[in-house]
Amino acid sequence: MVDRYTVATDGACKGNPGPTGWAWVGEDGHWAAGSLVEGTNNIGELLALLYAIRDHGDVTHLHVQADSKYAIDTYEKWMDGHRRRGWKTAAKAPVKNQDILEQLIDVRDARRAAGLPDVELEHVRGHRGHRLNEWADERAVRAAAHAAAGKASAWSSLGAQDKIDVSVDPVKKR
Secondary structure, X not given: OEEEEEEEEEEEEOOXXXXXXXXXXXXXXXXXXXXXEEXXXXXXXXXXXXHHHHOOOOEEEEEEEEOOHHHHHHHHHHHHHHHHXXXXXXXXXXXXXXXXXXXXXXXXXXXXXXXXOOOEEEXXXXXXXXXXXXXXXXXHHHHHHHHXXXXXXXXXXXXXXXXXXXXXXXXXXX
C-alpha cells in the first residue's frame, strides 16, 4: 500500500461531441490515457477520474486534482442521487453517462469496503500553469488526436509506456 499519492486528470474532445481523450498523470510521472472515436468532453473528464481511482486502488490517501467541476460535482454530489432516482435527473430526464457513473460508484464503494478513505478531490484551474494538470491535458489531447484518426485505445506507464518527467512543463502543441 502507498500512503499518499497525487494525480491530475483531464479530458479532451475535438468537437463536442467528437473524438475524445482522457488522461491522468501522477506526481511521480506515471500516467494513463485513452481514446474514444466518439464522445464528449464530459465523458473524457469522467473517464479520467474513473481510471485515476481504479488504477490507484493501493493508495490509502488518493488526492485527485481535476479542472472539471462537472466531474468533481458528479462524483461528490450527484451520482448517488441519480441512482436513487432510477438514473433520472432532478428534472426527471435520463442521466447522461450512466455507465460511467455506475463504474465510479463501484470503485468508490470498493475503496470503502477495503476500509480506505474516500478520494480527496481538488478543483484546479485548467490551462493556468498547474504542471500536473498541464501534463494530463497534454496526454488527453494526444489521445483525442489518436481518436480523430479513428483509433480507440488506451496506454499506461503502468504497462509498457515510459514515465514522463513531470519536473518540467510539457511542450505545447496547440
